[in-house]
Amino acid sequence: MANRSDTKTRILDAAEKLFAERGFSETSLRLITSKAEVNLASVNYHFGSKKELIRAVLARYLDRFMPEASNAVVQLKQGSEPSLNEIFSSLVKPLLELNKFKADGTRTFLQLLGRGYIESQGHLRWFITTHYGEHLSEFVKAVAESAPHIPPAEMFWRLHFTLGTVVFTMASADALTEIAEADFNEHNDIEAVIRKVIPYLAAGVAVPVTTQ
Amino acid sequence: MANRSDTKTRILDAAEKLFAERGFSETSLRLITSKAEVNLASVNYHFGSKKELIRAVLARYLDRFMPEASNAVVQLKQGSEPSLNEIFSSLVKPLLELNKFKADGTRTFLQLLGRGYIESQGHLRWFITTHYGEHLSEFVKAVAESAPHIPPAEMFWRLHFTLGTVVFTMASADALTEIAEADFNEHNDIEAVIRKVIPYLAAGVAVPVTTQ
DNA sequence: CTCTGATTTAAACGTGCGTTTAAATTAAAC
């Protein structure tokens, strides 16, 4: 095949789709390169290793999402005392912006995030907090200020419960929207699902701590 | 090694521990059989394949947990109108009973469940609903009756949000408890995490539907 | 055109995997 300067992009595009659908360890470089229509060895040539390819796939989304998200939160706080619902809702636009970067980008990003958290044995968590720590803490700070009655340790857990809800829901969103349509004649796109989950999350995060 | 009629049990015990810790596809039969101190081929002899071993591991827990759980819900409804918190809490005892069956059985079961839902591409969901459907629907019915202001379609989504929270949290429970200990000097066993998540889930499931 | 460095290519490498085989060993029945 003739020279093609977009080999790296073709690999990233094929890899992110397959990683999101099947997970990282279940996706072989041979499958990626065949879908991308590039040579098997080009992954190691351009990225060094499979591990570094995974990081590159994640970084391409995080570099777009994280600054926009923290920016949205900061801007929201310019006004007066945003509610939890408003803080979560401020992430909707940055999330949906990813659909302009790539078709189905929002879902792909959230699925990659979930896969990464579960498969990488804590490595992704370290990667995100070290590379996007300032952006993250803007969000965490806003949430904490908006629910001052929740102690920090409890908030840590609730934010991870929240992450789990989002990530799992988005990973199975296809199947769920199908069932919802069949059983309740209710059609939901990805944005509709996001708007359904926000009140659920906000209620859980803010519920008073019981010392039963 | 001399004859040992407990080879099957030794395999199941070693497999469930490794599956819970590292996931199914990341755990090789060679690792399982070496930890179990049995011959590699004995897995295929006793279980047929790795896939059937996975099912046997899950079934051993589900067979214990599911009847006890649905029983607890049914008994709770004998009294008057249980709250959502009470319904979720009624699952705690059946969950902790698993610790009597095996050391750290509760954590192992929940992690297996999480791993299974994420790794098996919907296969576990099918397995559970077809094999334990009656037990499941007892729980779903109780929750729906306890939050009659939530329309069925909305409840469908919220129960899946709930499943996501539980599954994701339990799959990463080890990592999270480690961080919580490091960052907040707060030690949590699996029961503590369960008791933390219940109010979060109950609040989210019951929050009034907004038509913003 | 020629040279040079970057990229692509086909092939192979070594490794680890789930599974299968056939012989050896064990336990139980007679």
Add this chain to the structure above:
DNA sequence: GTTTAATTTAAACGCACGTTTAAATCAGAG
């Protein structure tokens, strides 16, 4: 004690994987 079936064992099988190699091809500069 002999026979029979169940189980254990060591070895090998075929396959898919990530990675490496070395030659072929390409694009740009002089």
